[in-house]
Amino acid sequence: MATELLQIEPAELRFVFELKKQSSCLVQLANTTDHFIAFKVKTTSPKKYCVRPNIGIVKPNDKCDFTVTMQAQRMAPPDMLCKDKFLIQSTVVPFGTTEDDITSDMFSKDSGKYIEEKKLRVVLISPPSSPVLLPVNGDMKHDPSNEIYVQKDRVPSGVENIPPPCKVSDEVKGLEPAQDMKEDREDEDIVPRQAENVGDMKPAKDDMQLNLTNESEELKSKLSVMDSKLRVAEVTITKLxxxxxxxxxxxxxxxxxxxxxxxxxxxxxxxxxxxxxxxxMVALISVAVGYYIHP
Known part of the structure; x- marks a missing residue:
């Protein structure tokens, strides 16, 4: 298909990197066609990033935004270079399709459908007031302007002031993790893993609800049987x-x-x-009578 399905801005994901702090980047998708376009976002490091939403529908001649958030990191990568990549897949779907109708089969190339794929690389940017190493002619040197701020933060006793812990903003909370991808070191192609999306999770929820319903019905039947047995036992005890x-x-x-x-x-x-x-008395009378009869 010669027509580009989605126009993506920006062309690369730029994150302001600070230790133990989250950083977010907004990506805008523009649909310049007359079709409904479904998109899906994948990454090579699903545990490191969160994408909200990671799937969606862009209506004809409309735009859609999603946010990519990099989780707080404890260590900076060497030379502030990041090899993480993102893959945005898009395809034409029937008119009136919603996010609930999206399935993983829509983005399968085995079905013969046209799947447009665009890769975005990750670029890390140092904050203006961060004492990071800046590359100068291949050598890493400290930014002198940052050393002034570091000296001001020191206490005369020699103990450095520790900045308060950063709070996570409400916008960052609840972000959904992006789906898995594997990075090929040789040609740096991205091979997506199979992951469940929101549409695929609904049948699982329905199955769980059905199982819970069946279990509750079985428990009710068992309880009714036990009640009948208890009644019979009570009648028997009464008779006894x-x-x-x-x-x-x-x-x-x-x-x-x-x-x-x-x-x-x-x-x-x-x-x-x-x-x-x-x-x-009878004996005495008998003796007396005998005496009189035989004197």
Whole structure:
């Protein structure tokens, strides 16, 4: 395709480099065509930079901006030279396409679609008041103007004033990391890694929600089964308690009946014999009668 899909400004990413400070660079994409253009940003150092947004749609004859933020670094690169690169891919998409419709397949060259790729290199710039080494005729020398500021910051006791820690601005917070790319040392071509974008993450979220729904339904079914088992157990315990109470009552009745029977047996035994006094009287009468009959 002879027509350029997107015009990119600036042609290189320039960051003001300061130790332990973040630095941002604004990039503008201009769509001069009559088509909807989808873009995707990749980098060779995804852990070092954040891009917001890293994908998007540029409407016909419209512009779109994205911000690249370099994370705070603890060490300066040699000679302030940076080999990091960015790759901006763009392709024509159907009319009315939104960011949610963007997938990684849109930027795949295997599909036969035209994918426009533009590379941006990273340039590090020293801040005006930073005591960094400046290259002069191949030799590294200190900037004399910076030495004055360093001397002013020193305390007479010999202890240097430590500047307060820099706060991260609200604009920098929440930036999304750019996607991975590999750098070929021989021809310095950029080979992008496969990374998930916002459109690809939605099915994963739907799957997670579906799994959570299924798990909640399984838990509910298990809880209902447990409730039914508990109810059956409560009914069984109630029946056992009632039977125990009945058995106790029957046992008490049997004890009472045994006591009554014992009393009846004792009463009958006492009624079956003759009293001792009665026996004595009968004996005396018998003796007297015998004496009178046989004098």
């Amino acid at each position: 308690n009632e039977e125990r109470h009945r058995n106790t009552q029957e046992k008490d009745l049997l004890k009472k009946e045994l006591e009554v029977l014992k009393r009846q047996i004792n009463t009958k035994g006492s009624q079956a014999g003759f009293p001792f006094l009665f026996v004595c």
